[in-house]
Amino acid sequence: MVGTKTTKTVTVQKRGTFSDDPFFKDSWQEWDQAMKNVVDRWENTGNTTSTTTTTTTTKPSSETSTVYRQIRSSNVTSDDSQAVSCTEEDDKYKMMIDVKDFKPEDINVKIVDDTVVVEGKIEKKEGNAISTQMFTRRFMLPPIVNLNAVSSALSRDGVLTINAPKLK
Incomplete structure (x- = not known):
């Protein structure tokens, strides 16, 4: 059938804090760069004060993280304030997105x-008013990805990591 889309939901696994959970260790450098x-x-x-930037192979720098969080919290509706990383490794593609404000x-x-496709939506009710905050991010994958093996994990502090393994 023409126009039929294949859709599969990916379970989001809950993990520990991004900089402390060993599960995320191979993502620290890319996340620091995204921030x-x-x-x-x-x-x-x-729009902000100056900071120094250094390359790290250890945990994301707390200085970068602090300045990034200040930018993100005061510009939460701006897509260019959301840290996003997409990298190719030997055996997989890895995407990371800041979703700190979302449960x-x-x-x-x-x-x-x-x-x-990653979507986030928060609705807050205050009296008779409802405010909605949402985002959508899309990452096109090449044909060499095993779409049935895509997985995702969410750190306690709001970093969503998606792994898309390459076909063997």
């Missing part, structure tokens, strides 16, 4: 055809 990219983007537009039940990860 630095946001900080650099905002520094170049004159696990507010996040939906699914595969639609050859694309990972």
Whole structure:
């Protein structure tokens, strides 16, 4: 049938804190770089104070994380304040997204055809008013990915990691 999409939901596994859970250790450097990219983007537009940037192979730097969190919390509706990383490794593609303000039940990860779709939605009710905060991120995957083996894990402090293994 033409126009039929294949959709598969990916379970989000809950894990410990990003910088303390060994599960995320191979992602620390990429996540630190993703936060630095946001900080650099905002520094170049004159929206924040200056910080130093260094390359790390250890836990993400607390200075970068602090400045990034300040930018993110005051510009939460701006897509360019959300740290996102997409990297290719020998055996997989790895995507990471900051979803700190969202609870696990507010996040939906699914595969639609050859694309990972991540959606987050929060509704807050105050009196008669309802405010909604949401985002959607899409990552197109190449044909060499095993779509049935895509997995995701959410750190306690809000870093969503999605692994898409390559076909053997």
